[in-house]
Amino acid sequence: MKRIIITLLLVLFCENLLAQKADLPEFLLNNDILQYENKSVQMPADIDCSNRHKHLKYDEIQSSAIIRRNYDVLTYDLYMDWYNVLNATDTMPKDRIYTGINKVSILIDSSNVTAIDFDAAELQIDSVFINNNKILLPQQPDSMILHIILPGTYNLGDTLHIEINYTYTNKENHGFYLYQKGQFIELGPPPYRDSIIIEERSAYTFSEPERARYWMPCNDVPYDKAFSKISVRVPKGYKVASNGNLLSVINDTISSTYNWIDPAPITTYLMVSTASKYKEFSDWYHKRNNPNDSIEIKYYVWEKDYKNTVDSVYNPDTTDAFKYNARHAFDGVVSMVENFAEKWVEYPFVKYGMATVPLFGGGMEHQTMTTIDRNWIRDRNVGGGISYWRLQEVMAHELAHMWLGDLITCATWKDIxxxxxxxxxxxxxxxxxxxxxxxGYYSRMRETRRDYLRSGFYNQSIYDTPKDYIFWIMTSLTYAKASWVYHMLRTMLGDDVFFPAFRSLLNKYAYKSLETEDFKNSFKEDVPNPPVPFDTYFDQWVYHAGHPVYELSTLSRNFGAGSYDVIVHINQIQPASESIPAVFVAPVFLKFFGPDTVAYDTVINDKRRQFFIFNLGFQVDSVSIDSNLVLCELSSSIVAVRENKEIESISQVYPNPVSRGQNARFNAGFTGMNNVSVEIYDELGNKLETVYNGSLNEGNYTFEFNTREFVPGAYMILCRTGDKCRTFRFTVL
Ligand SMILES: [Zn+2]
Structure with a gap:
């Protein structure tokens, strides 16, 4: 027998319980829960146990985008009676009706509160009790809100227990989904051809971003985390998968009631109930710091999918001929948990799991119980579609959300x-x-860069992407480009600095929600002198749009006697606008190729036009930017300009330094007829003056120019013949 060591989550839970015992509803006071107090507890190594406050204090909230209601939910105790919806055989409107009770404990966090609102979309509200007293509901403003007038005036710190009895009557699959057994839906389009047939009657919820309100009344905003208990009554033979631990299953002659309790705070869009005639099986993840402790990973699949049986010979044009192989599909999950626990922090919840459902079209990281499309467990040796390895990665994506999404959660949809x-x-x-x-890491990051660059969404920031587009049209921003915000932090800071700061972020906001500013400030606290200031970093990459387009030109010089240098001009040529910065401040990783050697250097490019001079000890043939490390486009990635042989002799500028207003001159000798241009640039690479531009016969020339227009500083002269040039610098005092 494996045993589950109760983690910090339960410590946290029990502490909250004890602190608020008098105010909590019945379910949190029963002995089954409180007995956890006496069990051995162990802290996940990387979670800071001093960090137990669920919410920020008010004075910690600055320029927040959170629109708060006048209360904060402490607990949801939800009961749904799905007996009829699962016992029926059809999905007609009458078969979709279920009743529910949501007992919600709230903490008032404003003054003089006389009314509160819940989100309740198209739900029929049957009755409402406050502290066990039935109240009359006023005329409701619309079908999306449950408006409750309180039986008195309440103030900061008051708690209320609100029981909402409701009936779900929605005819459409939206938030709550119901499919009938034996239903043939359709044949998927190529290349993912797949007959979709419902093996067992299925009912499930799916809420992100704002659909929890369609199946239960709640405060349906991501910032408000609460403790939850979800109880669902189903016909005998059905199983319910949900968040947290399965506390009990209460059977009567015809039905079973599954009671799930999540000891970690949860936000509404991560709450789930999934019911079908499931086969259940488990893996165990052994904690990296204590292999004797383990976390159960529970899978819910249909019997046929577990057994890996196939009905008929594979034929993509007929129905339901695919093999499903749940055990094979899930065989990498334990190593995925190990991987993230190792790289990030210990797995932060009491269990993990995956439940397969039909017609889901993807995966959803419900807290401790990811919902996935049944298609993900199809045997990839049969038929076309997404490869086995790619599906392993998307399962890893959902699992990664347990840390990034569930442990720490976007406080608003702007922060998705x-x-x-x-x-x-x-x-x-x-x-x-x-x-x-x-x-492997870079290959995946190159794919997400490609997804972003191909999408062309260069004018929209990843912060505050239109809410309707965050999970489909603009995933190239909210998923692909946003992955580079993490990646570039990692490459800019280096693993030794980045990962401790990243773990610190997870600790600070564990079981809480956070906004983009919180994310930024956490790094500011932990990394004092970043190569690029975090205000600048987040401003350009998160709050603004676009990316730098680099144009690179280089000049390689040979001074003889083994003395060389190379001048690299970096120009940013992205079209600047209100949304796209004219200058992205970023480390630029340069690669220098010589006849038989390669050298690397990094510069902070913080101007739109800028040049850098490198002394590398060998003559550079070409220079390139490593685009694995900064999200950019290169208009010319490798440019080689070798020493100019046609300028036979050239002198330095004299006098040097030159006083402003004085004339300065230099001599140059040319072989053959030449088109010659002599140009003066400032330190930023801006061309200030053309001294000469025209053809010259063979011979020696003196070029003279006045420095009246030049503010004191360093300047550079480029003397070109054809596509070759030589440069030298002078200073104006
Ligand atoms: Zn995701």
């Missing part, structure tokens, strides 16, 4: 990049493990 960028970056972290080296 934290969740989705993080989980997409997690795919690269997992590919790094699969390949056994950083090439």
């Amino acid at each position: 990049w934290i969740n989705e960028g993080g989980a997409t970056w997690g795919e690269a972290i997992y590919r790094e493990k699969l390949w056994g080296n950083m090439n």
